Amino acid sequence: MEPLFHRMNPLQQNMRGTILCTGFNVSSSPSTKSSNCSSKPKHYQNVKVSRQFTCSDQDWLLFGTSCYKIGDTLDYLAATTACSDLGGFIIMPKTTEEMDIAISLQKNLLMYSDGTIQQVWIGFNKISSNGTWKWADGSELNKLN
Numbered sequence: 001m002e003p004l005f006h007r008m009n010p011l012q013q014n015m016r017g018t019i020l021c022t023g024f025n026v027s028s029s030p031s032t033k034s035s036n037c038s039s040k041p042k043h044y045q046n047v048k049v050s051r052q053f054t055c056s057d058q059d060w061l062l063f064g065t066s067c068y069k070i071g072d073t074l075d076y077l078a079a080t081t082a083c084s085d086l087g088g089f090i091i092m093p094k095t096t097e098e099m100d101i102a103i104s105l106q107k108n109l110l111m112y113s114d115g116t117i118q119q120v121w122i123g124f125n126k127i128s129s130n131g132t133w134k135w136a137d138g139s140e141l142n143k144l145n
Helices: 076-085 096-109
Strands: 017-023 026-031 050-055 061-063 066-074 088-090
Touching: 050 061, 061 096, 066 076, 066 096, 076 088
Parallel strands: none
Antiparallel strands: 017 066, 017 088, 026 050, 061 066
């Protein structure tokens, strides 16, 4: 079975994947929505004001509290540069929740008519001089990842 994400040396220029950028262009505004808290856990019952999040650019997709943009098919280095130029960064799913979002976006937006799924780059590489795998922000993989 083909992996959902490439985790390969990005210097292999023949490898290509679709960009999935995530960015900080999320704006929030207070919402005065009220809800019946009786069925919610106690630590949520006192929350009366929630935030409504929107992406500041209509080309970005809101998912949770982050905005995502799907771009062109590029090699890894070009993909990271393209995300940076857009004010975001290549997706780095460091938690199960973030990986679930990435997979959901991929399955819902990048599925071909024959049922195959287009592969997406993630910000996980071994470009460093010592050859260890690191996230694109320089942080190291830990047991929680």
